[in-house]
Amino acid sequence: MPGVPRATYMPFPFQIVQGTGPSILMAYEFTSATRIIRMDWKQAAPTDSWMGWSRGRWEGDTLVVDVTGQREETWFDRAGDFHSDALHVVERYTPLSPYHMMYEATIEDPKVFTRPWKISFPLYRRMEKNVQLLEFKCVPFTEELLFGKFRKQAAR
Amino acid sequence: MRNRLLAFIGVLAAVVAMGLVVPAAGQAPKKYNAPKTPWGDPDLQGVWNDATSTPLQRPGNVGEKGVLSDEEAEEFQKSLEHDLTRDRRDGGGAADVNRAYNEHWMDARRLKITADRRTSLIVDPVDGRIPPLVAPSPERRRAQAARADGAARFAAGLPADFTDMSWPVRCVVRTDVPPYLPTIYNNNFQIFQSPGYVTIAPEMIHSARIIPVDGRPHLDKSLRQWLGDTRGHWEGSTLVVETTNFKSEEGVLFQGANPATFTITERFTRVAADAINYEFTLADPMTWTKPWTALIPWNKVDPDEQMFEYACHEDNFDMVHFLTGARLREKNGER
Numbered sequence: 001m002p003g004v005p006r007a008t009y010m011p012f013p014f015q016i017v018q019g020t021g022p023s024i025l026m027a028y029e030f031t032s033a034t035r036i037i038r039m040d041w042k043q044a045a046p047t048d049s050w051m052g053w054s055r056g057r058w059e060g061d062t063l064v065v066d067v068t069g070q071r072e073e074t075w076f077d078r079a080g081d082f083h084s085d086a087l088h089v090v091e092r093y094t095p096l097s098p099y100h101m102m103y104e105a106t107i108e109d110p111k112v113f114t115r116p117w118k119i120s121f122p123l124y125r126r127m128e129k130n131v132q133l134l135e136f137k138c139v140p141f142t143e144e145l146l147f148g149k150f151r152k153q154a155a156r
Numbered sequence: 157m158r159n160r161l162l163a164f165i166g167v168l169a170a171v172v173a174m175g176l177v178v179p180a181a182g183q184a185p186k187k188y189n190a191p192k193t194p195w196g197d198p199d200l201q202g203v204w205n206d207a208t209s210t211p212l213q214r215p216g217n218v219g220e221k222g223v224l225s226d227e228e229a230e231e232f233q234k235s236l237e238h239d240l241t242r243d244r245r246d247g248g249g250a251a252d253v254n255r256a257y258n259e260h261w262m263d264a265r266r267l268k269i270t271a272d273r274r275t276s277l278i279v280d281p282v283d284g285r286i287p288p289l290v291a292p293s294p295e296r297r298r299a300q301a302a303r304a305d306g307a308a309r310f311a312a313g314l315p316a317d318f319t320d321m322s323w324p325v326r327c328v329v330r331t332d333v334p335p336y337l338p339t340i341y342n343n344n345f346q347i348f349q350s351p352g353y354v355t356i357a358p359e360m361i362h363s364a365r366i367i368p369v370d371g372r373p374h375l376d377k378s379l380r381q382w383l384g385d386t387r388g389h390w391e392g393s394t395l396v397v398e399t400t401n402f403k404s405e406e407g408v409l410f411q412g413a414n415p416a417t418f419t420i421t422e423r424f425t426r427v428a429a430d431a432i433n434y435e436f437t438l439a440d441p442m443t444w445t446k447p448w449t450a451l452i453p454w455n456k457v458d459p460d461e462q463m464f465e466y467a468c469h470e471d472n473f474d475m476v477h478f479l480t481g482a483r484l485r486e487k488n489g490e491r
Contacts, residue, residue, distance in 0.1 A: 001470065015364075017348040017353060017355045018348075018350050019193065019348050021348065025364060033362060034363065034364045046462070049467065050467045051362075135381040138469075143326065146476075147318040152486065
């Protein structure tokens with residue numbers, strides 16, 4: 001799983017399932033990763049995880065998501081840079097039109113970066129008729145690389 | 157975590173092998189008016205848990221009884237609990253060690269039978285048992301035999317390569333592939349709804365099953381997925397879900413059903429503020445002599461209990477351990 005904010009800008013779509021419950025689901029096509037944004041969670045992350053622990057709140061029309069508890073093993077970005085377990089990301093999703101949102105993430109990681117910094121980019125809604133996320137189970141693609149070398153060799 | 161799966165597969169195998177039978181008078185739930193979402197769909201949202209000790213098939217020791225009296229139910233539950241719990245010391249040290257794993261991380265809810273005191277989760281056929289299997293074609297027999305050979309090598313501690321492990325051990329699919337059956341842990345499902353969609357997030361493994369309920373057609377048959385392609389619609393207060401386009405790998409579907417001819421229909425009906433009836437019907441003329449149906453209660457989880465991320469593959473060190481262990485054993489002369 002990619003972690004946050006990397007999940008947001010992988011070259012694969014994601015879907016936001018927002019109903020009336022106390023949580024919003026972010027479903028990513030990449031590795032079929034998911035994360036739950038808890039709108040009513042006040043305490044700290046109860047444990048570390050690959051996608052982190054996301055606490056949401058509204059500031060006007062902006063969904064603000066505070067993400068902590070990310071395991072340090074995930075790549076920080078697509079170039080493979082690193083982050084630590086102290087990574088703290090504050091995301092802001094602001095609708096601009098029925099078809100656009102602005103995404104902003106403030107990145108703070110005192111063990112890695114000397115000061116907080118921001119990234120920002122627009123998110124475009126996929127408008128194809130009947131658009132849907134497809135499955136991306138990545139495990140079958142990794143197995144040869146990870147486990148192929150342990151295959152039984154034919155007797156010589 | 158992976159290893160626990162072995163135990164889980166063992167439990168399933170035991171349940172299937174035990175010679176279980178069926179029953180049931182599908183309990184007609186009391187009329188309950190499910191709450192509606194603001195856009196008018198029945199509201200299924202929340203975190204639900206499907207753990208139970210009630211076996212899929214009716215066990216032989218209850219005769220033909222589909223539903224038990226209170227007294228019989230207590231006895232039934234006690235006996236199942238004794239079989240399932242790891243927190244027992246009988247049978248000597250070796251048996252105790254072989255029970256492996258501690259009870260505390262397993263789902264305690266799996267030690268209780270369903271509230272309706274049924275003797276099997278299967279409600280159709282009325283004997284509570286999976287219908288007889290159809291004799292497989294020579295081609296399928298070969299594929300099944302190849303899978304069984306791999307499973308046997310793995311069970312003997314000598315897997316030849318990673319393909320000898322089952323799909324769940326490899327973290328490709330677990331309880332996220334329908335039908336959803338209770339297991340020893342991670343029996344949680346969170347349902348999210350938004351206009352046009354019902355989404356089920358199974359805890360194990362972290363996928364999202366996004367179900368369009370807007371009448372759109374299925375994907376083209378050529379596009380196949382491990383978890384299939386799902387469409388839903390409402391029949392009264394029941395969400396009816398049809399899933400097609402499963403991948404063709406042997407051993408992914410229940411009892412090795414054939415993806416090309418397999419159909420599954422799932423029905424989700426909220427029958428109380430804290431309960432959903434989850435019913436599934438499996439049909440495959442190449443696997444079972446007739447379709448069959450099971451009903452599993454989903455109980456609402458306390459709002460303070462959260463769904464947690466189940467990252468299966470990311471820490472799947474057992475794969476390397478199994479394989480390096482096998483290579484070492486071969487080096488030492490074991491075959």
